[in-house]
Amino acid sequence: MERVLPAPVRRQAGSPNVRLSLSNRPENVALVRQMLAGVAEAIGLDAIALNDISTAATEACNNVVLHAYEGAEGPLQIDVSVGSEALEVVVRDHGSGIRPQFRRSDEVSGIGLSVIQALARRAEFGGTTDDHGTEVRMTFATPPLAMLDSFPEDGLEPPAIVDAELAGAMEMSIAPASLARTILPRLLSVFAARAHFTTDRLADVQLVADALAAHVPGSITGGHLSLGASVEPHDLELRIAPLRAGCANQLIADSALDGLAPVIERLTHEQQVKAVGGSSEAEMLALRLTDRR
Amino acid sequence: MPTTASPLAAPLRTSEDPHDLFVRWQEQGDPAARDSLVAQFMPLARSLARRYGRSSEPFEDLLQVASMGLLKAVDRFDPERGHPFPAFAVPTILGEMRRYFRDSGWAVHVPRGTQERALKVRDAQDLLANQTGRAPTVNQLAQYLELDSEDVLDALQAIQAYEALSLDAPPRGASAEEEVMSYGDAVGHDDQHYELVELGATVSAALEHLPARERLVLSMRFVDDLTQTEIAERVGVSQMQVSRLLRRSLDRLRALTDAPSGMA
Numbered sequence: 434m435e436r437v438l439p440a441p442v443r444r445q446a447g448s449p450n451v452r453l454s455l456s457n458r459p460e461n462v463a464l465v466r467q468m469l470a471g472v473a474e475a476i477g478l479d480a481i482a483l484n485d486i487s488t489a490a491t492e493a494c495n496n497v498v499l500h501a502y503e504g505a506e507g508p509l510q511i512d513v514s515v516g517s518e519a520l521e522v523v524v525r526d527h528g529s530g531i532r533p534q535f536r537r538s539d540e541v542s543g544i545g546l547s548v549i550q551a552l553a554r555r556a557e558f559g560g561t562t563d564d565h566g567t568e569v570r571m572t573f574a575t576p577p578l579a580m581l582d583s584f585p586e587d588g589l590e591p592p593a594i595v596d597a598e599l600a601g602a603m604e605m606s607i608a609p610a611s612l613a614r615t616i617l618p619r620l621l622s623v624f625a626a627r628a629h630f631t632t633d634r635l636a637d638v639q640l641v642a643d644a645l646a647a648h649v650p651g652s653i654t655g656g657h658l659s660l661g662a663s664v665e666p667h668d669l670e671l672r673i674a675p676l677r678a679g680c681a682n683q684l685i686a687d688s689a690l691d692g693l694a695p696v697i698e699r700l701t702h703e704q705q706v707k708a709v710g711g712s713s714e715a716e717m718l719a720l721r722l723t724d725r726r
Numbered sequence: 727m728p729t730t731a732s733p734l735a736a737p738l739r740t741s742e743d744p745h746d747l748f749v750r751w752q753e754q755g756d757p758a759a760r761d762s763l764v765a766q767f768m769p770l771a772r773s774l775a776r777r778y779g780r781s782s783e784p785f786e787d788l789l790q791v792a793s794m795g796l797l798k799a800v801d802r803f804d805p806e807r808g809h810p811f812p813a814f815a816v817p818t819i820l821g822e823m824r825r826y827f828r829d830s831g832w833a834v835h836v837p838r839g840t841q842e843r844a845l846k847v848r849d850a851q852d853l854l855a856n857q858t859g860r861a862p863t864v865n866q867l868a869q870y871l872e873l874d875s876e877d878v879l880d881a882l883q884a885i886q887a888y889e890a891l892s893l894d895a896p897p898r899g900a901s902a903e904e905e906v907m908s909y910g911d912a913v914g915h916d917d918q919h920y921e922l923v924e925l926g927a928t929v930s931a932a933l934e935h936l937p938a939r940e941r942l943v944l945s946m947r948f949v950d951d952l953t954q955t956e957i958a959e960r961v962g963v964s965q966m967q968v969s970r971l972l973r974r975s976l977d978r979l980r981a982l983t984d985a986p987s988g989m990a
Contacts, residue, residue, distance in 0.1 A: 463875075463876045463879075466876070467879075470883075479834075480827075480832055480837070481824060481827050481828060481832060484778065484780075484824075484827070485824070487780075488777055488778050488780070491777070491780075492777070543812065544770065544773060544774070544777075544812065544816065547812060547813050547816035547817070548774070548777060548778075548816055548820065550816075550817075551816050551817035551820050551821075552820065619883060622879055622882065622883070623876075623879060625864075626863070626864035626865070626875055626878075626879055629863050629865065630863060630864075631860060631861035631862060631863055631955075632851055632861045632862060632863070632864065632867070632882070632954075632955075632965060632969075633860075633861040633953045633954045633955050633965065634861075635864065635882070636954050636965070636968075636969035636972070636973075637954075639969070639973060640972060640973060640976060643973060643976060643977065644976070644980075647977075647980050690932075690976060690979040690980060690983060693944060693948045693949075693979075694948055694949075696948070696976065699948060
């Protein structure tokens with residue numbers, strides 16, 4: 434009888450459970466940590482395992498912050514894939530190919546490299562397949578975890594038009610969409626803090642995030658959920674797509690709980706529904722939250 | 727036999743060649759060489775304590791654990807293998823910190839640092855709100871408490887995540903009795919607020935399943951449109967607790983109302 438081997442770490446190339454795209458600004462590394470904490474909570478990973486993963490990912494991200502674009506700004510992309518007994522994190526930049534990153538002679542980067550190698554079960558450093566970027570691919574052993582509801586069948590590449598619409602401070606694709614429950618409140622809290630919201634309004638933002646996370650999974654078309662957020666002082670915009678036609682308004686209506694005003698409508702300043710890609714088949718819900726009290 | 731050279735007899739030279747120092751310590755037992763190595767690589771231990779222990783425990787505690795790891799690494803490192811010492815020391819020091827976390831029940835209990843910080847953030851929030859009449863921003867809290875804003879956010883998150891984290895401890899400046907009293911007063915008005923909810927729209931049985939104080943804060947926020955800080959003042963609890971109550975009660979309402987027919 435054949436021995437059953439654990440499932441391979443990578444289920445399918447190019448289909449992570451979370452893909453987060455940011456600029457390589459130093460403050461964005463906090464978003465990566467919050468996202469990882471959200472994933473950890475969703476799959477029941479303990480605090481020590483999360484700390485390992487988060488520390489190693491921080492080192493890889495800091496490397497992109499400091500070295501990928503020689504002082505200029507550029508993309509920082511993080512993929513997370515959850516396997517049955519392993520979790521993979523890929524940190525990617527689109528810099529200029531071979532650069533002085535992780536050179537052992539560089540004291541700080543040298544420590545970063547050692548930290549990654551010490552904490553990950555496997556770490557690969559290489560070029561991205563599609564362009565001149567660099568990626569750090571880290572695999573972490575985990576105990577057997579509560580598996581995610583379902584895996585996407587359509588990969589995680591957002592439709593091009595959604596990609597364009599979502600251009601902003603953050604773009605994120607999630608599959609299964611139920612991961613939003615633990616990820617979205619954390620990420621939006623960071624944005625609310627950045628927008629100088631009071632803790633009052635920040636707590637409201639969390640309520641909106643909870644309401645969205647509860648109702649969005651049943652409203653999306655396709656296997657993944659795309660989220661965009663952008664921030665200005667006292668102003669936070671959130672974009673959610675691709676929703677099935679009619680679902681955006683339904684989403685708002687459904688946030689009315691038991692006689693209370695719709696949570697989303699009450700706590701946001703503006704709600705807009707836009708067609709995605711000019712078609713009537715998919716739509717995007719854009720919410721604006723402000724704090725001008 | 728180890729020589730008995732005192733640290734004073736061998737002045738500390740930070741640029742001393744580690745290889746020589748390892749030979750002097752490991753082969754000749756020269757404790758001054760060991761001291762020099764520890765001093766030379768203490769910045770590495772400090773850096774790792776900061777990176778790995780990010781905000782979870784008091785830094786001094788972590789630094790001590792990292793220093794223990796450094797000592798182990800200094801004792802076990804084999805300089806003849808030709809690898810630089812940091813490549814060997816980093817996993818040793820990280821392993822020491824991870825063991826410390828595991829032994830102290832870090833994975834199952836609320837870490838002490840997290841607990842203390844959460845209560846500090848709560849108190850600062852109430853204090854600053856009292857001073858200015860409006861809730862502070864995360865940056866203001868961070869500045870006031872000399873933390874970075876991510877630490878403040880983590881503290882706010884911890885409040886949501888750990889049921890066990892007691893927010894019922896009386897806030898600074900208020901005795902437990904006072905809190906109970908003011909809370910009792912507020913609950914006295916509960917019926918009145920609940921009426922408002924009933925007038926507002928159709929009320930199904932779901933709301934009735936919630937405890938009185940959850941109904942109260944829900945109606946204050948969504949019917950009276952009070953801010954969470956205003957609610958906290960009236961009910962006599964911290965704003966964090968109002969936030970937690972609201973999130974929990976909305977979750978519960980959703981579970982109750984979504985059960986029969988979901989959107990999907």
